[in-house]
Amino acid sequence: xxxxxxxxxxxxxxxxxxxxxxxxxxxxxxxxxxxxxxxxxxxxxxxxxxxxxxxxxxxxxxxxxxxxxxxxxxxxxxxxxxxxxxxxxxxxxxxxxxxxxxxxxxxxxxxxxxxxxxxxxxxxxxxxxxxxxxxxxxxxxxxxxx
Numbered sequence: 001x002x003x004x005x006x007x008x009x010x011x012x013x014x015x016x017x018x019x020x021x022x023x024x025x026x027x028x029x030x031x032x033x034x035x036x037x038x039x040x041x042x043x044x045x046x047x048x049x050x051x052x053x054x055x056x057x058x059x060x061x062x063x064x065x066x067x068x069x070x071x072x073x074x075x076x077x078x079x080x081x082x083x084x085x086x087x088x089x090x091x092x093x094x095x096x097x098x099x100x101x102x103x104x105x106x107x108x109x110x111x112x113x114x115x116x117x118x119x120x121x122x123x124x125x126x127x128x129x130x131x132x133x134x135x136x137x138x139x140x141x142x143x144x145x146x
Contacts, residue, residue, distance in 0.1 A: 002069050003027040007076035008087050010038055010045060013107045017135035018076045021105060024145050027074060034087055035060035052086040059087045061094055072101045073127075076135065079108035083119045097127030104132035105144070 005027045007018035015031065022029035036059060039045045052059065067073065077088050084106075104120060106113055113134045120129050133144035 003072035003074065004065075004067070004070045005029040005074040005076065006032050006065065006091075008032045008034075008078075008085060009076075009107075010078065013136075014076045014078055017105060017107055017141065018074070020138065020141050021074050021076070021135065021145070024141065025074065027072075028070075030063065030065065032065075032087065032091065033062045035062055046080075049080040049085060053081055053083070057086055058090040058093060061087065061090050065095060067095060067097070067100065070100070072103060073097070074103050074105060076105045076107070079106050079111045079116060082111055082115045084116050089123060092123040092125045092127075097125050100127040102127045102129045104129065105135040105141075106132065107136055108134060109136075 003025055005018045005022040005025070007014050007029070009015040009031065018029055021027070039048055051057070075088070075091070077084050104116070106116060113132050120132070133140065135141050135144070
């Protein structure tokens with residue numbers, strides 16, 4: 001069963017986790033980016049993230065991933081305002097995930113994985129969303145993948 005790691009990152013923390021997960025699972029790895037750049041300044045980024053959440057904005061994803069060869073998708077993202085960034089909603093909206101297994105992984109300085117579970121459960125998808133995990137450290141990744 002082939003797997004792929006798809007991740008969204010701003011600071012590079014999620015990229016670092018994605019690379020470790022891809023290595024441990026022998027998965028292809030690709031970054032998901034938004035058509036409109038996010039601000040580099042932290043305060044501006046926080047304001048943009050809040051604006052997207054408040055307005056239920058779905059950022060346009062640059063990539064058009066061909067997921068036909070993959071059964072398992074490790075989906076990585078940071079937690080913003082105790083939930084997935086709105087581009088994660090865009091991912092579920094854009095791609096046909098029928099019969100795919102999605103294993104989410106997050107990076108967060110303060111939140112555990114459970115904070116985003118209600119949001120993931122409410123996303124309309126025909127994929128099977130499996131238990132996810134926080135991936136801030138090598139130990140968290142090792143424990144989740146064993």
